[in-house]
Amino acid sequence: MTELFQEVWRMLKLGIIGTHWITDQLLDAAVQNGHWQLTSVYSRDRQRAQDYGQPHGATAFYDNLDDFFMNGDFDVVYVASPNALHYQQVRQAIENDKHVIVEKPAFTNPDEFSQIEALLQAHPAVRLVEAARHIHTPLFKQVQAQLGQMATIQGATLTFMKYSSRYDQVLAGEQSNVFSLDFAGGALQDLGVYPVYAAAALFGEPNSVVYFPTMIETGADGKGVAILTYDDFEVTLNFGKIANSHLPSEVYGLKDTLVMDNIADMTTATYYDAEQTAHALTAEVAENSMRPEIDAFTALFEASNDLNQLKNYETWFKLSRLVNSLLYTLRQSAGIKFPNE
Ligand SMILES: NC(=O)c1ccc[n+]([C@@H]2O[C@H](COP(=O)([O-])OP(=O)(O)OC[C@H]3O[C@@H](n4cnc5c(N)ncnc54)[C@H](OP(=O)(O)O)[C@@H]3O)[C@@H](O)[C@H]2O)c1
Structure with missing residues (x-):
């Protein structure tokens, strides 16, 4: 056989x-x-x-x-x-x-x-x-590749803010896990994870971080602004669950700029060169936004000792550890504590 x-x-x-x-x-x-x-x-x-x-x-x-x-x-x-x-x-x-x-x-x-x-x-x-x-989508990977081509980086603003219907519950005096400190909720822990992850994946570990939250009735943060300081630039994150933002996200070069329509649900990304000519980055956008990660994880689980898979795994794991540390430090900087802390 x-x-x-x-x-x-x-x-x-x-x-x-x-x-x-x-x-x-x-x-x-x-x-x-x-x-x-x-x-x-x-x-x-x-x-x-x-x-x-x-x-x-x-x-x-x-x-x-x-x-x-x-x-x-x-x-x-x-x-x-x-x-x-x-x-x-x-x-x-x-x-x-x-x-x-x-x-x-x-x-x-x-x-x-x-x-x-x-x-x-x-x-x-x-x-x-x-x-x-x-961070597993083909378009996000195109953005990473384009960033690698930019000679100078002078900062970025990454935004993800969507009003949550669960805030209606809070306003009505009801409980909601996602806005509860008991369940490790709040804006940073929820939608804030997307820009924090993106910043970590695009720029690596910052030197210092600080979070300025807008607090809500539950004692959790409803929205906020975080600033990540790197050697030569700052990255500003603007996120939340108690308001809607229609702002895109941007990375600033010298005369060039990289613009993404949405850092969590990206459907378009455009590179504006020094002459301000627009170049659309092209990649397939899956209808189900979890499909790219599922495809990537499937490949890992099916060949969990394959060297290429292990390399991916190590990259994701390190990123996960960095994001965990950033979320914690940001939260501490704003004095937000969970019950077990
Ligand atoms: N990747 C994404 O796009 C995305 C989107 C949304 C959420 N999330 C993440 O997914 C996770 C779940 O979020 P969610 O909004 O679905 O949470 P959720 O509705 O509060 O709870 C999810 C599930 O956990 C169980 N559960 C609810 N309250 C519980 C409690 N008090 N004690 C024990 N189990 C409880 C329920 O299942 P049973 O009733 O069947 O036990 C429920 O279906 C979070 O970590 C969130 O950040 C990710």
């Missing part, structure tokens, strides 16, 4: 935590990718796990996390729970030798990140990736 026939094709088996719309989107991307099979669903409510998972083909439903991790038949878990729960759930996943896709922001402070890193060293076959969907 030839090697080709000996190779057995096997779908990646997926378990999920979280039954909200972001999981719908992830599952849609996984179906489009074609290498995935949803097998197991965890919810605090077993009936909800079944109602959610059955139409997607899942066959096992849990309302107990220990049971889910010990008996669930899956290779990879997607963790899409409120931020404050990620650390404990990811710990359990790694202890049970499951690969992990954790929603952003992965963890709430560098201590948690270090502990997860140590645990990964004890489980060397496990791969952990953070779902920072925007």
